[in-house]
Amino acid sequence: MAGILVLAEARRGELRDVSLELITAATELKARAGGELAVALIDATPERYVARLAAAGVDEVLTVRSPVAQFEPHVSARAVEGLIERLRPTLVLAAHSIDALGFVPAVAATGGRGFLSDVTALGWDDGPVAIRGAYGDKLVAEYDFPGKATTLLLLRAGTFAPAAAGDGGGGARVTEVAIELDGVARTEHGGYREVPAGDVDITKADFLLSIGRGVEEKDNIERFEELARRLGATLSVSRPLVDAGWVPGARQVGQSGKTVKPRVYLALGISGAVQHLAGMRTAETIIAVNTDPEAPIFGVAHYGAVIDMFELADELEQALD
Amino acid sequence: MKVVVPVKQVVVLDDEFELLPDGSGVDPDGIESELNEWDTFSLEAALQLRDAAGDGEVVAITVGDEDAEEGLLAALAKGADRGVRVWHDELQGADALAVARVLAGAVGRESPDLVLCGVQSSDAINSATGIALAGFLSLPHVAVVTGIASDGSALTVERELEGGLVELVRVSLPALLTIQTGINEPRYATLRAIKQARDKPMEVCSPADLGIDSAQLAASIGARRRRLAMPDRGGGAEIIEGSAADVAARIATIVKERMD
Ligand SMILES: Cc1cc2nc3c(=O)[nH]c(=O)nc-3n(C[C@H](O)[C@H](O)[C@H](O)COP(=O)(O)OP(=O)(O)OC[C@H]3O[C@@H](n4cnc5c(N)ncnc54)[C@H](O)[C@@H]3O)c2cc1C
Ligand SMILES: Nc1ncnc2c1ncn2[C@@H]1O[C@H](COP(=O)(O)O)[C@@H](O)[C@H]1O
Numbered sequence: 001m002a003g004i005l006v007l008a009e010a011r012r013g014e015l016r017d018v019s020l021e022l023i024t025a026a027t028e029l030k031a032r033a034g035g036e037l038a039v040a041l042i043d044a045t046p047e048r049y050v051a052r053l054a055a056a057g058v059d060e061v062l063t064v065r066s067p068v069a070q071f072e073p074h075v076s077a078r079a080v081e082g083l084i085e086r087l088r089p090t091l092v093l094a095a096h097s098i099d100a101l102g103f104v105p106a107v108a109a110t111g112g113r114g115f116l117s118d119v120t121a122l123g124w125d126d127g128p129v130a131i132r133g134a135y136g137d138k139l140v141a142e143y144d145f146p147g148k149a150t151t152l153l154l155l156r157a158g159t160f161a162p163a164a165a166g167d168g169g170g171g172a173r174v175t176e177v178a179i180e181l182d183g184v185a186r187t188e189h190g191g192y193r194e195v196p197a198g199d200v201d202i203t204k205a206d207f208l209l210s211i212g213r214g215v216e217e218k219d220n221i222e223r224f225e226e227l228a229r230r231l232g233a234t235l236s237v238s239r240p241l242v243d244a245g246w247v248p249g250a251r252q253v254g255q256s257g258k259t260v261k262p263r264v265y266l267a268l269g270i271s272g273a274v275q276h277l278a279g280m281r282t283a284e285t286i287i288a289v290n291t292d293p294e295a296p297i298f299g300v301a302h303y304g305a306v307i308d309m310f311e312l313a314d315e316l317e318q319a320l321d
Numbered sequence: 322m323k324v325v326v327p328v329k330q331v332v333v334l335d336d337e338f339e340l341l342p343d344g345s346g347v348d349p350d351g352i353e354s355e356l357n358e359w360d361t362f363s364l365e366a367a368l369q370l371r372d373a374a375g376d377g378e379v380v381a382i383t384v385g386d387e388d389a390e391e392g393l394l395a396a397l398a399k400g401a402d403r404g405v406r407v408w409h410d411e412l413q414g415a416d417a418l419a420v421a422r423v424l425a426g427a428v429g430r431e432s433p434d435l436v437l438c439g440v441q442s443s444d445a446i447n448s449a450t451g452i453a454l455a456g457f458l459s460l461p462h463v464a465v466v467t468g469i470a471s472d473g474s475a476l477t478v479e480r481e482l483e484g485g486l487v488e489l490v491r492v493s494l495p496a497l498l499t500i501q502t503g504i505n506e507p508r509y510a511t512l513r514a515i516k517q518a519r520d521k522p523m524e525v526c527s528p529a530d531l532g533i534d535s536a537q538l539a540a541s542i543g544a545r546r547r548r549l550a551m552p553d554r555g556g557g558a559e560i561i562e563g564s565a566a567d568v569a570a571r572i573a574t575i576v577k578e579r580m581d
């Protein structure tokens with residue numbers, strides 16, 4: 001029982017960036033965990049990604065050939081069962097991604113394994129130790145996994161720097177692992193629906209004035225749209241305003257919306273949920289305004305103010321008059 | 322169509338919450354609670370499927386102490402037919418896998434056509450309980466669903482991926498889905514329905530009643546919390562103090578500087 005298994009991800013012919021972040025996390029822990037670092041990819045054509053996954057520190061790249069062309073949770077679950085049986089790793093690192101969330105909890109549950117999602121830092125203390133948020137990310141908590149032979153951790157994207165992709169010359173062994181996967185799929189892919197283009201492209205804006213649920217009512221949105229216009233900013237929003245049908249989806253910032261990197265991101269009444277941060281944390285200057293001093297958004301903002309966004313709007317409007 | 326909806330009464334910290342001195346949790350004075358936002362969407366989806374099918378029932382199940390009954394009552398007021406609450410003090414602080422193990426006992430004996438969980442609970446943010454439950458019950462599953470069309474024996478669902486890309490997926494029943502916000506417009510309960518909710522059937526039971534003993538429960542736990550702390554905001558934000566006018570002036574200055 002030793003070593004670390006990293007589960008890399010690809011979608012529609014492209015390796016997902018988070019795969020290389022997982023490799024960084026694994027190499028940082030490898031010496032203390034003991035054993036080898038193996039990276040596995042389950043895909044219809046896994047060989048396409050082997051060279052890039054053979055990054056420095058990786059001992060073995062494992063390919064598992066999926067009988068279906070797209071990600072399928074039951075196929076992935078069975079494949080990972082097979083890999084765990086073969087390698088008996090202490091630790092399995094996967095991404096806190098939509099695909100991994102669709103099957104890793106089931107693998108952990110049925111095997112009585114250790115498990116934690118949305119992990120933001122890793123350590124070692126006679127076994128793996130992991131840090132994640134608690135109470136809506138207003139607190140942090142540390143976990144261990146006593147008595148677990150194998151622990152599966154889902155790491156938050158964007159927390160570990162991506163490893164330099166392999167260039168095909170690395171020393172990692174490449175092994176094709178045969179796991180019986182025919183007939184394992186229990187869902188059927190029926191195509192993709194692309195994201196419709198919107199009236200504006202918020203990813204092109206230098207200055208975003210972004211509003212969240214703090215705006216309270218649909219009728220208040222027009223006021224902030226006008227304020228944005230007068231400030232020379234583009235209006236963007238958090239997801240609840242899109243869910244409610246108040247603002248078109250093209251204006252949504254975050255994991256399921258757009259990733260933006262403006263010079264200034266002024267966030268009003270946005271709490272700073274992980275999926276929102278995923279879309280804006282690399283903005284050059286983040287200014288957050290929130291009535292709650294413990295709002296997680298203050299953890300990534302450069303400037304913060306604990307005031308009412310409507311009072312701020314009053315003052316900004318007056319100054320513009 | 323018989324749909325089971327696991328719902329959670331979540332903890333909301335107020336603006337002035339404090340950690341307990343021993344670090345075991347948060348001072349109850351700083352805690353409020355509400356029905357998990359995601360579960361209002363899964364419940365609505367269940368009610369719509371039941372009503373479209375013209376028969377069947379919606380059963381709301383929660384793993385929680387007496388305070389969690391409020392969430393169950395809210396679900397009953399919105400239209401669920403029946404409630405089940407499972408609790409034992411051993412479950413205090415249970416992680417996603419242990420909760421899923423208990424839910425497996427309660428959901429399994431219902432033999433539903435469909436189980437609808439939320440994608441995540443807003444306090445724990447595990448995003449894991451639903452798919453762990455599907456694992457325990459060996460049910461076909463799809464996570465992060467933003468659309469459901471049913472033909473009675475199979476579903477075509479929309480699965481929301483990163484960047485808002487949607488994948489269409491077909492899955493036959495019985496199945497488990499985790500439901501994403503925005504899939505529908507959750508209804509509000511009428512005052513009358515809120516009063517009548519207390520007259521609907523509500524069963525209270527323990528894991529032991531579901532055939533789950535302490536050893537099985539302990540074996541299912543995926544992680545042990547050993548420390549709880551305020552986040553280290555490190556460099557964190559520079560907090561702009563003063564009146565709203567001061568803040569507005571300072572923000573205007575920062576914006577001007579950065580945009581030049
Ligand atoms: C798979 C998945 C994908 C997701 N993708 C996205 C995404 O792409 N983008 C996204 O944004 N979310 C996304 N979410 C949702 C996310 O988890 C949060 O629910 C959402 O970001 C919360 O939006 P909010 O901050 O506006 O609302 P809340 O969390 O409700 O926060 C509102 C904030 O406003 C503050 N406030 C209230 N009144 C005022 C006032 N008068 N003045 C100042 N402040 C005030 C409050 O203190 C609070 O902090 C996703 C979730 C999941 C599960
Ligand atoms: N204590 C609980 N009782 C019933 N259902 C729960 C409980 N905890 C989580 N769930 C379900 O699992 C979903 C995801 O929660 P989580 O995995 O904690 O993020 C919720 O939306 C509920 O459907």
